[in-house]
Amino acid sequence: MNKKIVVIGGGYGGLRAVEFLAKYEDIDITLIDKNPYHYLQTEAYGxxxxxxxxxxxxxxxxxxxxxxxxxxxxxxxxxxxIDFKAQSVQTRSTSIAYDYLVIATGAKTNFFSFIQGLREHSYGVKDLRRAYNFRVEFENLIYKKLQDKESCEDINLAIGGAGLSGVEVAAEMANTIEMYKKTIGNRVKTIKIYLIDASKTILPGMSDFLICNTQKRLESLGVNILVDTFIERMDESYIYFKNSQKLKYHFMIFTGGIKASDLNDKVEAQKNKISQFIPNRELNIGSQINVFAIGDCVEIKDINGNILPPTAQTAERSAEYVANMIRKRIDKKSVQPFDATVLGIFIALGGRWAAGELFGVIKVKGYVAYLLKKAITHIYYLGLHLRINAGYKNRIKDPR
Ligand SMILES: Cc1cc2nc3c(=O)[nH]c(=O)nc-3n(C[C@H](O)[C@H](O)[C@H](O)COP(=O)(O)OP(=O)(O)OC[C@H]3O[C@@H](n4cnc5c(N)ncnc54)[C@H](O)[C@@H]3O)c2cc1C
Incomplete structure (x- = not known):
């Protein structure tokens, strides 16, 4: 009888796991997602x-x-x-049995409760609805500027958190404003971007090459960088900092932290402070050898024991590993621990400009890095599209 694999979450990790497992004849797969779509968060900045x-x-x-x-x-x-004993996943409307389970439910923005007013007055970009709301706000602002020729009041857009997603969002918005300057000139000049982080530098934990070149690029785009700056509270008009200064703002995006998705809270397993599962070396959780967790919902360490930042790359690599592990467990073969070495990182920094590193030795910036980043995204997108086009054809033949 075919083995039943259930994958919860159709994000970067979940889809990669499905893709890798679907090639086996003796495996049937059920994918569950609370949304009807896969959201390419890595492209949210654009x-x-x-x-x-x-x-x-x-x-x-x-x-x-x-x-x-x-x-x-x-x-x-x-x-x-999830009921480990009965080997089943409960959803809002049904219960689904599994032989092997992959949890790939990702993470959400952590609107820290110790920053008063943060949740009420800022947007996240980790879900499509919030990203959509923000885009509408941004366009409305530009439209207002078009109408209001006389106003010379500064309009400050704030981004809280200068990690990977924060710097990408800041750079792309600043670049968009630069483009508008070419057509509607001075009217957008008063829109200012502030990138705020409590750490001593932007991109905390990343290499000097990435930090230095990202900083230079952001400055050339006119982004105001406030590091070593702790947000204490917010109200509808101002962001208040611990150093007693304040910033009047129009709207704020918060990318300063993540927290594992809600499902983790319902599952009996070891977790860290941000509710991510702490797995064993084979990415099993809750002492269940047939239950795996991948991507942002789990704390992943490299071979030296350092916790890795949550990225699509790590989500995909953990998915490939787990798909392989499931095959080995079915075949009763021996297994190896997960090696989460990061192969490289590319950061989109507005327009046709990026910075990146590959295998720790190749370092690129500017247009070449942009082309490499675009190629990586394009290959991912093309893979999804080939599958979706096949799906669309199937649907036409199938009278369901
Ligand atoms: C602006 C931005 C830029 C980024 N840039 C990069 C980059 O350049 N490179 C990079 O590697 N990473 C980047 N990242 C990080 C990357 O997007 C994440 O690390 C990645 O999405 C994690 O993949 P995942 O599969 O773990 O989770 P996700 O992609 O978040 O997918 C989780 C899925 O689970 C579903 N789900 C959640 N809970 C449930 C539930 N209870 N039941 C059913 N379904 C559920 C969700 O709907 C979602 O589809 C960026 C992130 C952002 C926000």
């Missing part, structure tokens, strides 16, 4: 700044699953709990 459109950053999950010729069932529902 969407909110108006460079990409909605169709560039979402993929329909039903169509994508249909591309596997009935091998993968998609359930559009929210997983609410």
């Amino acid at each position: 969407y909110i700044a108006g460079r990409f459109d909605m169709h560039d950053i979402v993929i329909d999950l039903q169509e994508w699953c249909d591309g596997f010729n009935k091998k993968v069932i998609f359930i559009y529902d929210k997983a609410t709990s």
Whole structure:
């Protein structure tokens, strides 16, 4: 009898796991997601700044699953709990049995409760609805500027958190404003971008090459960088800092921290301070050898024991490893621990400019890095599209 694999979460990790497992004849897969679409969060910076459109950053999950010729069932529902003993996942409307389970539910923005007013007055970009709201706000602001020729009042847009997503969002918005300056000139000159972080530098934990070149690029785009600056509280008009200064702002995006998705709170397993699962070396959780967690919902360490930042790359690599592990467990073969070495990182820094590192030795910046980053995204996107086109064709033949 075929083995039943359930994957919860159709993000970067979940889709990669499905793709890798679907090639086996003796495996049936069910993918569950609370949204009907896969959201390409890594491209959110371009969407909110108006460079990409909605169709560039979402993929329909039903169509994508249909591309596997009935091998993968998609359930559009929210997983609410897991019963390890009964080997089943409860959703809002049903219960689904599994032989092997992959939890890939990602993370959400951590609007720290110790920063008063943060949740009420800022946006996150980790879910599509919030990114959409923000894009609309940004466009409205530009439109208002077009109408209001006389106003010379500064309009400050704040980004809290200068990690990977924060610097990408700041750079792309600043670049968009630069583009507008060429057509509507001075009217957008008063829109200012502030990038704020409590750490001593931007991109804390990353290499000097990335920090230094990102900083230079952001400065050349006119981004105001406030590091070593701790946000204490916010109200509808001002951001108040610990150093007693304050900043009047129009709107704020918060990218300063993540927290594992809600499902983790319902699962009996060891977790860290931000609710991520702490797995064993084979990425099993809760002492269950048939339950795995991958991507942002789990704390992943490299071979030296350093906790890795949550990235799509790590989500995908952990997914490939777990798919391979499941195969080995089915075949009763010996298994190796997960090696989460980071291969490289590319940071989009507005327009046709990026900075990146590959295998720790190749360091690139500017247009070449942009081309490499674009190629990586394009390959990912093309893979999804080939599958979705196959799904669409299947759907036409299938009279469901
Ligand atoms: C602006 C921005 C820029 C970024 N840039 C980069 C970059 O350049 N490079 C890089 O490597 N990473 C980047 N990242 C990080 C990257 O997007 C994440 O690390 C990645 O999305 C994690 O993948 P995942 O599969 O773990 O989770 P996700 O992609 O978040 O997917 C989780 C899925 O689980 C679903 N889900 C959650 N809870 C439930 C539930 N209870 N039931 C059913 N479904 C559920 C969600 O709907 C979602 O589809 C960026 C992130 C942001 C926000």
